[in-house]
Amino acid sequence: MQTDNINFQDIWNNKNAEIPNIQEIKSTAEKYRKKQLISTILLMLWLMATALGIIFIWNVINFKMVTTSLGIILILIALALFLCLFSQNINMIRKINPSISNQEYLSSLKKLQRQRLYMQTKGISIYYILLSFGFAFYFYEFTLYMSTIAAFLAYGLTFLWLAIVWFFLRPRQITKQNQKISKIIDSLETIEKDLGESKFDI
Amino acid sequence: MQVLNFEEIYHEYWKRIFRLCMGYVNDHDAAKDLCQETFVVVFQQLPRFRREASVGTWIYRIATNICLRQINIEKRMPKSELSDDIKDNSEKDYKLEQDKMTDFLYQCISELPELDRIVISLELEEMKQAEIAEVVGITPANVRVKIHRIKEKLTKKFKNYANR
Numbered sequence: 396m397q398t399d400n401i402n403f404q405d406i407w408n409n410k411n412a413e414i415p416n417i418q419e420i421k422s423t424a425e426k427y428r429k430k431q432l433i434s435t436i437l438l439m440l441w442l443m444a445t446a447l448g449i450i451f452i453w454n455v456i457n458f459k460m461v462t463t464s465l466g467i468i469l470i471l472i473a474l475a476l477f478l479c480l481f482s483q484n485i486n487m488i489r490k491i492n493p494s495i496s497n498q499e500y501l502s503s504l505k506k507l508q509r510q511r512l513y514m515q516t517k518g519i520s521i522y523y524i525l526l527s528f529g530f531a532f533y534f535y536e537f538t539l540y541m542s543t544i545a546a547f548l549a550y551g552l553t554f555l556w557l558a559i560v561w562f563f564l565r566p567r568q569i570t571k572q573n574q575k576i577s578k579i580i581d582s583l584e585t586i587e588k589d590l591g592e593s594k595f596d597i
Numbered sequence: 598m599q600v601l602n603f604e605e606i607y608h609e610y611w612k613r614i615f616r617l618c619m620g621y622v623n624d625h626d627a628a629k630d631l632c633q634e635t636f637v638v639v640f641q642q643l644p645r646f647r648r649e650a651s652v653g654t655w656i657y658r659i660a661t662n663i664c665l666r667q668i669n670i671e672k673r674m675p676k677s678e679l680s681d682d683i684k685d686n687s688e689k690d691y692k693l694e695q696d697k698m699t700d701f702l703y704q705c706i707s708e709l710p711e712l713d714r715i716v717i718s719l720e721l722e723e724m725k726q727a728e729i730a731e732v733v734g735i736t737p738a739n740v741r742v743k744i745h746r747i748k749e750k751l752t753k754k755f756k757n758y759a760n761r
Contacts, residue, residue: 401755403748407721409699410619414611415629417604420636427637493638493662494646494655497715498734500662582668589712590735 427489438482445475458536466533473525480518483511498590505583508576515572523565527557603643606652607636613722614660620718621664623707631667635660650731657724657732661715668711698755705754709747716740717747 449468458464491503530553538546614635618628638659646655706714712733719729726744730737 401752403702403751404721404723406695406698406702407616407620409695410616410703412612412615412619412625412629414608415633417607420607420633420640423633424637424640428641488666491666493659493666494642495662496658496732496734497661497665497712500658500665504666504668579668586665586668586711589710590733 431489434482438478441478442475445471460536462532463536466529466531466535469525469529469532473522473529476518476522476525480514480522483514487511498587501583501587501590505580505587508580508583512573512576512580515576516569519565519568519572523557523561527554527561530554530557601643601646601652603640606639606643606656610653610656611636614656617657617660617715617718617722618664619703620706620721621711621714622667623703631660631663634663638663651728653724654728654731657719657722657728661719661732664715665711701755701758702751705751709750713743713747716743717751720744 448471452464452467456464487507488504491500491507493500495503531550534549534553538549541549611632615628615632618631618635619625622628622631635656639656642659646652650658706717709717715733716729719732720726724732726740727737730740733740735743
């Protein structure tokens, strides 16, 4: 092989591939658009259902005590929050405008990942707190009609479960998210470092 | 102002973008997927393209950013190794020497750091250094230094490859 003066250009241009049908692009774009629309509609519907549920429970069902209604409402809010956190993981990346420079794009990606990290770790804790308070309020009215032992059992078991979730499940979920997202941020930082590197040794 | 036609852009740029993606991932199917993603975005955004940059710069920015965001979507893609018939010259001779060198070049490029892959691919696509700087977001001087270093690295690799 001749290596004294390699013409990389020619070697590079030698790579060939068939151009796929343009129709594929158009149908994929349409598929994305529909998927995006459907997921937005579903999220809106779920949030509206939550809101209606809250109004319904507050005004129509006649619990004797406010705490019961408040309990259900807190549980509903927790579920809505969970859904928001879940949907946050999907398609957020596509929302960043990709026609900016690599440098700007990398820093937007990093910002997005930092936001995600915050939401995923703090959000999970807020979800469990809301759920715990929801259950605590919800059970109150019912336990008034129970014997002391039954009431103790109802609260005891529920909170035992919540304690397990809070002390074992939650830290694991958080660690998992943390590791996953931190790894991405690290890779992004490595690339970013490369952006400025050669300035210093011209 | 001349109206931009998606079909024209598609046919003019598809092969170039494919080579760029191929240099980034060195995997034919993955490169095709990245290429498709790029043109989906181009198709969606074309009506809103305001010509603040040239069409080429705009498309290359989209393509390179889509390559870069792979980091977020999944773990780094596995690189395809050189297959045996490339490593062993005597075994199968139906593949031309030129093809082997091309495969080797794409493999070498895909092993570079992410931004270097982008810079050298754009250079090999005969883009002006000032435009490369615009795509990547670094100074033209910086681009020049990078290209010089990458070419040096590649030449060394090619020499080792030839001397085996």
